[in-house]
Amino acid sequence: MKIFLNLLKTPSFLFGAGCFLLTLCLAFIFPFVYPIDTVTRVGLPYMPPSASHWLGTDHMGVDMVSLIVTGLRSSLYVGFLAGIIATGIGTLMGIYAGFKGGWQDNIITMVTNLFIVIPSFIVLILISSSLKEGRSLALIAGIIGCTTWTWSARSVRAQASSLIARDHIALARVNGTGTFGILLFHILPYLMSYVFMVFILQIASGILSEAAISMIGLGPYDSVSLGTLLNESMKNEALGDGAWWAFVPAAGLITIVVFAFYVINTSMEGVFNPRLRK
């Protein structure tokens, strides 16, 4: 717990967490004071920002602010879900491999390396392009989660294998605690801080992946996300028309959220590994 208090004292952590909380507010609290409407056309296509519509309109004349807020919600949702899936799979694989060692470790490492080397982006393209109609946000998150877990697996495995050498594990083994019990009660608590850091980065990566896949047109069908907004702006020549409000806010939001996560991760690294501090 002392570590947690130390964290709260670190300015970089507060900055990152603050940014993230602001975006959460924008996504979930702001709608209470602002009417979110992504369907009605409230003006001409690509109207510049004005007093009534702070970010103008999109190519169909829909209010941009509504689109941004809705898109933010979807992107956060996908990132979060993908992060959970990826961290879950990766942590389980990593702990099992790191703890068991031997041939189990070798197989899991081989599988992990396989998934690492084959670009997940390509796999995303292949899967998404074949599922034309059924692409929901959850499905996209699922696909992203199932293809990007490799990084967590690797990191967690490294930590776990260094932990098993410690004495209290040997003690537990001698006492006859089963594999699963050891994993759950003796290793996981030590890894929690590390897993949490990994989780943060997986969410960030999930948001980026969703934006990437949506931008090329393989995103969720019928949902608005920050990535689909970028895709729309590209398809409708927003760049050429000078309609910066069609893509700058979306790109900016992605950057801010991901940046906030990176900062949080860096500050946590600084607290858990003091050598990186000045």
Add this chain to the structure above:
Amino acid sequence: MSIFEVDDLHLHYRTRFGEKIPAVSGVSFALEQGEVFGIAGESGCGKSTLVNGCMGLFIPPLYPTSGDVRVAGESIMNRTPADVRTNVLGRKVSMIPQGAFNSLSPTRKIKDIAADMIESHEKGVSKKAIHDRLQQRFRLIGMDADTVLNEYPVRLTAGMRQRCVISISTLLNPQVVIADEPTSALDVTTQKAVITMVFDMLDKGIFSSMIFITHELPLLRHVADRIAVMYAGEFVEVGTTEQIIFDPRQPYTKALMGAMLSAEAGQKQKKPVAIEGAPPNLAKPIVGCRFAGRCPEARPECHRNKQDIRIVGNRQVRCDYAV
């Protein structure tokens, strides 16, 4: 004239918040030509800090508070870092570090590290000249120069690495060599080989005198001429080897000897007695004797009165009540 003198040296660490923590408090000793001076103490007593101080190697947050260190009469304190690097380190004073494996860059061959050492101190030496020097020196101390020089550290055994490190440290024939726990990570046979090598070098005149730092007091019996025992940043007793090993006066020295296993022939095998407690936290000001909290012979006055090191006969003892 002593070849190496430390005169009332005080060193401190500066924390993030500007506090000064005294790491070494008032250490004084002198080294004669050809002498091996042992310094023994627990982990954290300030041995390694003292090593840095003796070399003039002050990397923040370590700073000198006061005192002087002289090599052959010349002070090495109050010099610019560039001056220290070129003229002191490796030339006048050189160190043999504790863990040889980690002390050699894993991606550099032995001969390249050695060459860097020479090139950093001497200008305009040709590659051929360096090569010949290395061959000559390594052979002189009984190492197979051709194989070892061309290897990466990872390919050598622990003992070989330690011997390489010793060779590199003494390449420029320094006057004083400070060995910081050179045998701690080695098995007994290799320890013997390393110590033999070091003494061989001493005999051949490659360096003049040595400070040998260890936490194993019995080792010093075979190695040192004089011994100083260090505790919490201070010397608590200084004397000849015979005096310290067989006739310790200061309670900490006595306790240290009692806590050691000794395979001396003829000596009755006594059960080692651990010293209770832990060294004091130097960040807080200490009243009285620093060892008082753990001293088996402590009296009430010990907690109040600071003990100065006194000359008792031909040795120094930091305890007014020592027998």
Add this chain to the structure above:
Amino acid sequence: MLKHHPTLRYILTRSLWYFLTFLMAVTLNFFLPRLGASNPVDILMTKVGAGLDTKAAQEKEEAYLKEFGLVEVDGNGTLLRTSDGRPVRTPIWKQFCNYIAMCLKGDFGTSFLNYPKKVSDIIKTALPWTFALQFPTIILGWLVGNVLGALAAYKRGIFDKVLFPFSLLLSAVPFFAFGMLLVYQFAIRWEIFPAMGGYAGGLIPGFNLAFFSSAVYHYALPFFSIFIVQAGSQAIGMRSMCIYELGTDYVKYAKGLGIRENKILYYLFRNAMLPQLTGLALSLGAMIGGALITEMIFSYPGLGMAILTAIQGNDYPLIQGCTLLITVCVLLANFTVDILIGFLDPRVRAGQRGK
């Protein structure tokens, strides 16, 4: 014999592993697109078959089925039929074998969109552009980023305090978003650089000065959008690596020996570079993906655009051909980095001795 040549063993082991991975990639490349229910021939028929009567439509459909290897044919090329006259569908495993055979011959099939153009022809024109853009950019970004990161770690002070948050921000920006911003600012608003294409519209690719200068001019913005983000993220990693290395024993010992500062920096760089190389290998897949999207934003005539148009037009053979090629490139790049690490890090080779 192999026991005495750790380097050779290392290369062979890695080669074997990469070959297995390649087989896996080909398998994935074949089966994944077939996950969905959509039948490429149906899609083709909707485009082409409008207005044809039933008989003609059926003939056309069968012709397509035959062309895409979805039905069985006998020795003369005539369709085999079931008892009620319908063509016999090729089982999936047979399709897979045919696919592998075709790939090994370099034949990736025929593109739907650009029918009857062959996929391999389309790829052949697009590949040089992608290679020219991505290869130097990623390498340069890696080098510059690492140097900056090392400097930041060593110098600390203002240089570090400014560079670090800035790099962190840069690495958070998605490649493509950065590309879009650059296009907007430098191409639309300030009109310094062209917004899209690989070269000016009227020119024909050829080895002449006009074409080259136009190509270089169009190269600038895509180059910077990949290069800057890449350098930023590398700087971050390298900085952490170097800070860690600065605390190691060999740096302390080298300082204690009085070795010159730039020599110590060299040790540092050499050692910190190795995990960075590993990191490069691990992230190559993602980087190339990002660079492809950048190509799409700039309508750069490389593989990125090919994939984009293929996706938009449901051109399966083209999608598959491109993805397979990209996967192979990533594998090759990873393999190269692996071998490079083997040569640069003596510890890796030492690990190969039959311990």
